[in-house]
Amino acid sequence: MFLVGLTGGIASGKSAVSSMLRELGCPIIDADVVARKVVEQHTPAYSRIVYHFGPEILLENGEIDRQKLGQLIFADEEKRKLLNSITHPEIHKAMLKEILLYFLRGYRYVVLDVPLLFETRRLTKFLNHTVVVYCDPATQLLRLMQRDGLTQEQAEQRVAAQMPLNEKRGLANHVVENSGSREDTHRQVLRLHTRLEDSMDFLLVRVIAIAATTSLGGILLYATKILLS
Numbered sequence: 001m002f003l004v005g006l007t008g009g010i011a012s013g014k015s016a017v018s019s020m021l022r023e024l025g026c027p028i029i030d031a032d033v034v035a036r037k038v039v040e041q042h043t044p045a046y047s048r049i050v051y052h053f054g055p056e057i058l059l060e061n062g063e064i065d066r067q068k069l070g071q072l073i074f075a076d077e078e079k080r081k082l083l084n085s086i087t088h089p090e091i092h093k094a095m096l097k098e099i100l101l102y103f104l105r106g107y108r109y110v111v112l113d114v115p116l117l118f119e120t121r122r123l124t125k126f127l128n129h130t131v132v133v134y135c136d137p138a139t140q141l142l143r144l145m146q147r148d149g150l151t152q153e154q155a156e157q158r159v160a161a162q163m164p165l166n167e168k169r170g171l172a173n174h175v176v177e178n179s180g181s182r183e184d185t186h187r188q189v190l191r192l193h194t195r196l197e198d199s200m201d202f203l204l205v206r207v208i209a210i211a212a213t214t215s216l217g218g219i220l221l222y223a224t225k226i227l228l229s
Contacts, residue, residue, distance in 0.1 A: 001102065002109045003126055004196060007117035008133035009165045010158055011144035013178035013185065017133045018113045020189040026196070027107050029098045031091065031114040038090040039064055045090045052082060092122070109196055118171050119163055128199075131192065132172035134165050135179040 006021070006028075008014030022028050038045045041062055049057070049064060057069045073080040095112065102110045114123060117130065124130065135143070137159070144155040169175050174192055178185045 001099075001107055002128040002199070003099070003123075004109055004111045005117045005123060005127040005130040006111050006113045006133070007115060007131070007168065007172075008178075009140065009162050009168065011140050011147060012133045012135045012165060013143075013176075014113070014115070014133040016182070017131075017176050017178065017185065017189055018111070020186060021111055021193065024189070024193045026193065027102045027110045029095055029110060029112050031095065031112065034091050034094045034098075035087060036066075038087060038094055043090070045086050048086045049083065052086070053079070088120075088122070109199070118168050129174060129196065130172045131174040131176060132165070132168045133176045133178050134169050135177070137165075139179045140165070 006014065006018060008017075018028055018030070037043075039049060040046060046064065049069070053069065053072065057065055057072065059065045069083070073083050099110055109128075112123065112127070117123060140159060141152065141155050144150060144158065145152060148155075150158070174195075176185060176188045176192065
């Protein structure tokens with residue numbers, strides 16, 4: 001199988017595109033969902049977070065108060081690095097387990113929905129395709145203000161805290177332009193889905209896996225020559 005990275009910016013419409021791909025039958029691994037799971041009670045990451053940040057970041061039911069923790073690390077870079085050092089390895093481990101499960105079930109590719117795909121760059125070297133959901137700055141601001149009830153100044157501050165969408169667009173293999181109607185976005189997603197379904201990238205990956213398992217380097221060399229001819 002091969003891996004596809006999906007990313008975007010705040011209020012750019014990444015979640016909508018992810019939902020469209022899921023409806024088309026694409027296997028999706030959502031990094032945000034995984035991130036919430038790895039800090040649930042009784043997990044190693046939960047214990048380490050409570051140890052380092054104290055019980056004051058917990059809700060009455062014992063769960064981590066994500067809003068309070070977010071406020072705590074927003075103003076302190078060292079604490080932010082500490083939190084990342086606790087959660088990121090656990091997130092990557094959990095995502096790898098899900099990828100392996102999809103591989104064993106015979107899927108040809110998996111879409112990794114990762115908000116900070118290009119900011120961290122930890123996963124990009126493993127991806128065959130990268131997709132950015134883009135919308136123009138004016139549309140992004142308007143959507144953010146309407147969605148979260150923010151003033152223009154507040155919305156601009158949140159957008160400015162992220163890597164610019166124009167920069168992300170320049171790093172991606174595929175761009176879904178989401179400034180227009182939902183129907184237009186859906187048509188682009190359908191085209192993207194067709195390209196992924198028609199891709200033969202998974203064949204080379206499977207040949208490499210077979211060769212590594214059986215130690216038959218000749219098979220790998222022969223198959224590579226066929227694929228590249």
